[in-house]
Amino acid sequence: xxxxxxxxxxxxxxxxxxxxxxxxxxxxxxxxxxxxxxxxxxxxxxxxxxxxxxxxxxxxxxxxxxxxxxxxxxxxxxxxxxxxxxxxxxxxxxxxxxxxxxxxxxxxxxxxxxxxxxxxxxxxxxxxxxxxxxxxxxxxxxxxxxxxxxxxxxxxxxxxxxxxxxxxxxxxxxxxxxxxxxxxxxxxxxxxxxxxxxxxxxxxxxxxxxxxxxxxxxxxxxxxxxxxxxxxxxxxxxxxxxxxxxxxxxxxxxxxxxxxxxxxxxxxxxxxxxxxxxxxxxxxxxxxxxxxxxxxxxxxxxxxxxxxxxxxxxxxxxxxxxxxxxxxxxxxxxxxxxxxxxxxxxxxxxxxxxxxxxxxxxxxxxxxxxxxxxxxxxxxxxxxxxxxxxxxxxxxxxxxxxxx
Amino acid sequence: xxxxxxxxxxxxxxxxxxxxxxxxxxxxxxxxxxxxxxxxxxxxxxxxxxxxxxxxxxxxxxxxxxxxxxxxxxxxxxxxxxxxxxxxxxxxxxxxxxxxxxxxxxxxxxxxxxxxxxxxxxxxxxxxxxxxxxxxxxxxxxxxxxxxxxxxxxxxxxxxxxxxxxxxxxxxxxxxxxxxxxxxxxxxxxxxxxxxxxxxxxxxxxxxxxxxxxxxxxxxxxxxxxxxxxxxxxxxxxxxxxxxxxxxxxxxxxxxxxxxxx
Numbered sequence: 001x002x003x004x005x006x007x008x009x010x011x012x013x014x015x016x017x018x019x020x021x022x023x024x025x026x027x028x029x030x031x032x033x034x035x036x037x038x039x040x041x042x043x044x045x046x047x048x049x050x051x052x053x054x055x056x057x058x059x060x061x062x063x064x065x066x067x068x069x070x071x072x073x074x075x076x077x078x079x080x081x082x083x084x085x086x087x088x089x090x091x092x093x094x095x096x097x098x099x100x101x102x103x104x105x106x107x108x109x110x111x112x113x114x115x116x117x118x119x120x121x122x123x124x125x126x127x128x129x130x131x132x133x134x135x136x137x138x139x140x141x142x143x144x145x146x147x148x149x150x151x152x153x154x155x156x157x158x159x160x161x162x163x164x165x166x167x168x169x170x171x172x173x174x175x176x177x178x179x180x181x182x183x184x185x186x187x188x189x190x191x192x193x194x195x196x197x198x199x200x201x202x203x204x205x206x207x208x209x210x211x212x213x214x215x216x217x218x219x220x221x222x223x224x225x226x227x228x229x230x231x232x233x234x235x236x237x238x239x240x241x242x243x244x245x246x247x248x249x250x251x252x253x254x255x256x257x258x259x260x261x262x263x264x265x266x267x268x269x270x271x272x273x274x275x276x277x278x279x280x281x282x283x284x285x286x287x288x289x290x291x292x293x294x295x296x297x298x299x300x301x302x303x304x305x306x307x308x309x310x311x312x313x314x315x316x317x318x319x320x321x322x323x324x325x326x327x328x329x330x331x332x333x334x335x336x337x338x339x340x341x342x343x344x345x346x347x348x349x350x351x352x353x354x355x356x357x358x359x360x361x362x363x364x365x366x367x368x369x370x371x372x373x374x375x376x377x378x379x380x381x382x383x384x385x386x387x388x389x390x391x392x393x394x395x396x397x398x399x400x401x402x403x404x
Numbered sequence: 405x406x407x408x409x410x411x412x413x414x415x416x417x418x419x420x421x422x423x424x425x426x427x428x429x430x431x432x433x434x435x436x437x438x439x440x441x442x443x444x445x446x447x448x449x450x451x452x453x454x455x456x457x458x459x460x461x462x463x464x465x466x467x468x469x470x471x472x473x474x475x476x477x478x479x480x481x482x483x484x485x486x487x488x489x490x491x492x493x494x495x496x497x498x499x500x501x502x503x504x505x506x507x508x509x510x511x512x513x514x515x516x517x518x519x520x521x522x523x524x525x526x527x528x529x530x531x532x533x534x535x536x537x538x539x540x541x542x543x544x545x546x547x548x549x550x551x552x553x554x555x556x557x558x559x560x561x562x563x564x565x566x567x568x569x570x571x572x573x574x575x576x577x578x579x580x581x582x583x584x585x586x587x588x589x590x591x592x593x594x595x596x597x598x599x600x601x602x603x604x605x606x607x608x609x610x611x612x613x614x615x616x617x618x619x620x621x622x623x624x625x626x627x628x629x630x631x632x633x634x635x636x637x638x639x640x641x642x643x644x645x646x647x648x649x650x651x652x653x654x655x656x657x658x659x660x661x662x663x664x665x666x
Contacts, residue, residue: 020505020537022463024557024582026564166469172460179462184583186559282506282532283460295482296510297459 005249011200013319019199021285028186033201052097057087060216068346073366076373081217090381091240092123098209100127103190110134110189114178116171117307118150120194125159135159138177140170143306168300195237196314199285210243218247228376230255234357236308238317240380259361261303262330272301274313275328288315304333307354335360352381407526408574411498412609421626421662425449426635429488430480431471436646445495447652448659452492456485458504463531465586467636486523493524502529513544527551527574535571558594565605575609576602622661
C-alpha cells in the first residue's frame with residue numbers, strides 16, 4: 001500500500017532521525033541494523049519473540065473499560081490498554097526481549113542500558129537473567145534516589161547498577177554514560193536502548209518491538225464495536241506512544257495524542273515538554289526536537305516522573321507532529337497527579353506516574369468531546385514503584401501526620 | 405592545500421611530527437583559558453584544537469567532562485571559542501576547532517564555517533559527526549575553505565575508512581583505542597594499525613589522538629604518525645586553579661617528545 005505511515009523504516013523520518021554518533025560506534029550500529037533486518041523476517045526470531053510475549057510477558061494485554069473514571073471525563077467512553085499488567089510492570093519488556101534476543105544472535109555476552117524511572121532497567125535486567133547475559137544499568141544518581149526500589153530490583157536480578165553523578169544526574173546523563181561504555185566495549189557489548197530515540201536503527205527497531213501494543217489494541221477495539229476517536233499515550237522518549245500509535249497511523253479519523261511532561265508548567269521553564277517547548281537539534285545520536293539554549297547546550301528538564309524527565313524526544317514523534325498526524329499536549333505534574341489519584345480511587349488501578357500524564361490528557365479530551373466519544377489510552381506501567389513518591393505528594397506518609 | 409597541511413608538511417620537513425594541543429575554552433575561566441592557549445603555542449604546539457564546551461560530550465572521559473561542565477557553569481559561549489581561535493592564530497600556531505555537532509547546527513553549518521574562517525581558524529574536528537551524516541556541513545566547509553577533519557577508529561571498516569579519508573581534508577584524526585578521551589599507560593599496536601589503514605585509504609596526513617599523556621608516548625607515536633594530539637593531559641596540567649606554568653612544563657615535555665622520535 002502506498003502512502004502508509006506505518007512501520008516507517010528510518011534512518012530518516014522526514015528530516016528527523018539519522019545517525020549522529022562517533023565513528024567508533026558506526027560499525028556496531030551497522031552490524032545491529034543488519035542483524036535486525038535479517039531477524040525481523042526470520043520466522044525463527046519472530047516465532048521465539050511471539051512465544052516469549054505469550055508465555056513470559058503474558059500477552060496479549062487486556063483492554064479494560066473504566067466507567068467510574070470516565071464519569072470524570074465528560075461522559076466519554078474510556079478504555080485502558082493494560083501494559084501495566086505485563087511481566088515486570090510496564091511496556092518496556094516488549095522492546096527488551098526483542099533486543100536481548102538480537103544480542104544473542106550477535107554472539108555478544110553483555111548488555112548495557114540506561115534507565116530513568118527504572119522500568120527499562122528492570123526489564124533489561126530481567127531479560128539478561130532469563131537469557132544468561134551480563135548486565136550493567138546506568139541510572140542518574142537523582143533517579144536512583146527517587147526510584148530506590150527499582151535499583152534494588154535490578155540488583156536482585158543480578159545486574160550491576162551504576163549511579164551516574166555527572167551533569168543533571170538524570171536519564172540524559174545515564175544515556176551519555178551508556179554511550180561511553182559502548183564505545184569502549186563494543187566488541188562484547190550490545191546497547192539495549194530503552195526508547196524510540198537515539199541513532200538509527202533504534203527509533204525504528206524500538207517502534208517495531210512496541211508496535212504490538214497498537215496491533216493488539218486495534219483488533220480489540222474493532223471487536224468491541226469500532227475504532228476509538230482518539231488514542232492517547234505519555235511521551236518521554238516516546239516508545240510506548242509510538243507503539244500505541246503505529247497501527248492506527250493510517251486510520252485518518254483516529255486522533256493520536258502524545259502527552260508530554262510539562263512539570264511546573266511550560267511557561268515556568270521547569271518542564272520536559274520537548275515538542276511544545278523545544279526546537280530542532282541533535283542529541284543522543286539523532287536529529288529531533290530538544291530543549292536547548294541559544295548555543296545548542298541541552299537544558300535540564302523537569303518532571304515529577306523520572307521516566308518522562310528527558311530533554312529530547314524520538315524523531316518519529318517529531319515527524320508525526322510536523323506533518324500534523326499526531327498532537328502533543330503538555331501535562332503538568334499537578335494534572336498528572338490528580339489523574340493518578342482519580343484512577344486509583346475510582347477504579348482500583350494504580351498507574352505509573354508516567355502513564356498518569358496520558359490519563360490527564362484523557363480527562364481533558366473527554367471533557368472537550370463529551371458523551372459519544374471513545375478514548376483509548378495506554379496504561380504504560382503500574383504505579384507500585386511510585387507509591388512512596390505519590391504518598392509524599394498527597395501527604396499520606398506517617399511523618400506528614402506528625403508534622404501536620 | 406591549507407594552513408593546516410602547510411604546517412604539517414613543514415614539521416615533516418623538519419623530520420618530526422606536529423604537536424597538536426587541545427584545550428576547552430572557558431576552563432577554568434574564559435580569561436585563563438585564553439592565556440593557556442597562548443602558553444600552548446609558546447611552549448611548542450604547532451596546532452591548537454579549541455574545544456567549545458558542550459553539555460553532553462559523549463566521546464569525552466571524566467577529565468574533559470569536568471572541564472566542560474565547569475566552563476559551562478562559568479557561562480562560556482560558543483562565541484568564546486572563536487575568540488580563542490583568534491588568540492591562537494595571533495600567537496603563531498594553526499587553530500582548529502573540535503566541536504560536537506549540535507553547537508555547529510544551532511549556529512548554522514555555513515555560519516559556523518564563516519565565523520571560524522573570519523577568526524583565522526583552519527578546520528573543524530567533529531567527534532560526533534561522520535561524513536555520511538553531514539553532507540551539509542562538508543558543503544559549507546568547502547565553500548568557506550575550512551578543513552573537515554573526521555575521526556577513524558580501530559572498529560572502522562575498510563569501506564568506512566575509504567569514505568572518511570576521502571571526505572577529510574587537513575588531516576585524518578585517528579583514535580588508537582576504543583574508548584573516550586583520557587590518558588592511557590599505552591596506546592599499543594592498534595595505533596599503528598589505524599594509521600596504516602588510513603594511509604592505505606589514501607590519507608596523506610594522519611594524526612593520533614586519545615590516550616597520549618607523556619613525552620615518551622608522544623615520541624613513540626611520532627615515529628609513524630604526522631601529528632600527536634594531546635588533550636586530557638593538558639587539561640589536567642592546567643587544572644581548576646589554572647596553573648599556566650604546570651601547563652607550560654607539560655607542553656614542553658611533549659614538544660621534546662615529538663622531536664625525539666626520528
